[in-house]
Amino acid sequence: MLNLFRVIACAAVLAQHSFIWTNMEGNFVGTGFITMLHLSRTSFFFLTALVVTYAQIDHPRSTGEFWRRRYTQVGVPYLAWTGVYLVFSLITVNASWDEVGVFLRHNLLLGFSQMYFVIVIFEFYLFFPVLMKLLRAVDHRWILAGSLTFATLIGLFLHYPSWFSPLSGANQTINQTFPWSRNILVYQEFLIAGMLVAWRLDEVIGFVSRHYRRIFGVAGAIGVLMILWYMISVWTGTSVERASDIYEPQTALWCLAAIAGIFSLSWWWQQRTPESRIHATRRTLPSPAYPAGLTGGIFFAHTIFINLIRSALTTSGLLAHLPWEATVTILFVGTVSLTGTFVALVLRTPLRWVLGGPVRSEERASY
Numbered sequence: 001m002l003n004l005f006r007v008i009a010c011a012a013v014l015a016q017h018s019f020i021w022t023n024m025e026g027n028f029v030g031t032g033f034i035t036m037l038h039l040s041r042t043s044f045f046f047l048t049a050l051v052v053t054y055a056q057i058d059h060p061r062s063t064g065e066f067w068r069r070r071y072t073q074v075g076v077p078y079l080a081w082t083g084v085y086l087v088f089s090l091i092t093v094n095a096s097w098d099e100v101g102v103f104l105r106h107n108l109l110l111g112f113s114q115m116y117f118v119i120v121i122f123e124f125y126l127f128f129p130v131l132m133k134l135l136r137a138v139d140h141r142w143i144l145a146g147s148l149t150f151a152t153l154i155g156l157f158l159h160y161p162s163w164f165s166p167l168s169g170a171n172q173t174i175n176q177t178f179p180w181s182r183n184i185l186v187y188q189e190f191l192i193a194g195m196l197v198a199w200r201l202d203e204v205i206g207f208v209s210r211h212y213r214r215i216f217g218v219a220g221a222i223g224v225l226m227i228l229w230y231m232i233s234v235w236t237g238t239s240v241e242r243a244s245d246i247y248e249p250q251t252a253l254w255c256l257a258a259i260a261g262i263f264s265l266s267w268w269w270q271q272r273t274p275e276s277r278i279h280a281t282r283r284t285l286p287s288p289a290y291p292a293g294l295t296g297g298i299f300f301a302h303t304i305f306i307n308l309i310r311s312a313l314t315t316s317g318l319l320a321h322l323p324w325e326a327t328v329t330i331l332f333v334g335t336v337s338l339t340g341t342f343v344a345l346v347l348r349t350p351l352r353w354v355l356g357g358p359v360r361s362e363e364r365a366s367y
Helices: 002-021 028-036 039-058 063-092 097-110 111-139 140-159 162-177 187-199 201-235 249-270 289-316 325-346 352-356 360-365
Strands: none
Touching: 002 028, 002 039, 002 097, 002 249, 002 289, 002 325, 028 063, 028 325, 039 111, 039 249, 063 097, 063 111, 063 140, 063 249, 063 289, 063 352, 097 111, 097 249, 111 187, 111 289, 140 162, 140 187, 140 249, 187 249, 187 352, 289 325
16 A cells, blocks of 8 residues: 555655756746655655554564664665765765765765665664653554654744744754754654554454545645745745744644655555555556555655766756756656666666665565
């Protein structure tokens, strides 16, 4: 059921990066798309927590075995791709070999470019046993309420620092030591939501099956309100960069609504795929299983290809003359095509899980 969710989240990552890799400075419309596409990273955090929690419930492992399995599955591709990006950086920016140590010290700890996501996941793995005990011991309504309240406070703290001026020194110290973008605290509500859905998966799916149309409607309405908030913020003098800040409390609300909508769409789609035996329908839809199997490798590899495409546009002189809409389209379509082809080939080799991330079919077979 989650295959389509994985594909949509991955597509959102590539779409957001296509906008970011196009110069969006002062671009009202383009930055608006970036604002809405913040759902990309948050949906992946939700999905990761859901899958990890469900696997642990369905096939319990000791803390040591859990850590060994999870850190190996994600840690090996992380180290491999850090090495790949080291070589790529040395070639493309003409860096000196003397800078290798600095590169590794920084990027192994904080993650190169998009791989900051893995750093947050490593933190999640570390605290996961404690979080599972919390879910067993405390009413889930209190956990959800506490998580959302804390998320709101963190959002206010980061987006409106003047309101918390006595804590500005602590804010800067934390950000310099371990940037907020790599800190599990700013994403905890999506991880907690994923864990809670996994814990009550049957109830959630039952609710979705009865109310998916309403969920689509609510998610769409909140999306419209988010767009209006962004527009009004800019029209009243806020810069487009600040108006698109991912740490705004209302951004978390939009991302949670989008996650609910994508989850419901994934359920709806799965009922209509050939492998579904639940509901026979004439409107059979294609299975997203194959592209879903590519998403791990695409996540790790796409930064190379989007940089190469942008470099080619710059060298050819096209970048300076193309409208930004065309540049975004070229970056997105080109990155999807090239990265998807590369990963599809990698998955046919013995390096499939080293460079492509965990192989989903093999993971399921091991349970």
